[in-house]
Amino acid sequence: MLYRRVRSRATPGGARWVRRFSALGEHGGIWIAGGSVAALLDASRRRRWTRATVTVASSYAVSTTVKLVVRRPRPDVADLPPLMGTRTQLSFPSSHAVTSFTAARAFGVPGLWALALPMAFSRLYLGVHYPSDVTAGAALGTFLGGFGR
Numbered sequence: 001m002l003y004r005r006v007r008s009r010a011t012p013g014g015a016r017w018v019r020r021f022s023a024l025g026e027h028g029g030i031w032i033a034g035g036s037v038a039a040l041l042d043a044s045r046r047r048r049w050t051r052a053t054v055t056v057a058s059s060y061a062v063s064t065t066v067k068l069v070v071r072r073p074r075p076d077v078a079d080l081p082p083l084m085g086t087r088t089q090l091s092f093p094s095s096h097a098v099t100s101f102t103a104a105r106a107f108g109v110p111g112l113w114a115l116a117l118p119m120a121f122s123r124l125y126l127g128v129h130y131p132s133d134v135t136a137g138a139a140l141g142t143f144l145g146g147f148g149r
Helices: 002-007 012-023 026-041 043-070 095-107 110-125 131-148
Strands: none
Touching (some): 002 131, 026 043, 026 095, 043 095, 095 131
């Protein structure tokens, strides 16, 4: 089971770092903040940045709606408890993955894919999502990001 393999490799030091990194993605915060700053600083592409940022914020709303419909509980593995708390007990899809992959595609900055992947993976490492939550979130985010281009 991929969940068990990844989750069992976590170390206390690694978990601290990954929790901090993952916190940046709460509610798409780092992506929305980054897009907003880019819109303020890059007047020539302000409309593009604004559209992409609104798309990221909207993708969070879509992800939350899907969670409320699907109502899949978060992983509950007795010998591998989650390494952080979450605001809800709903797991599918991973909103971190949705917003990260939406941002990577909508903003059109190639380097963002290199941040989106570990942001999504952090949720599996921390034990708060199943692999399918992260995979579905990445796919949904990649799709939704196309609307922000």
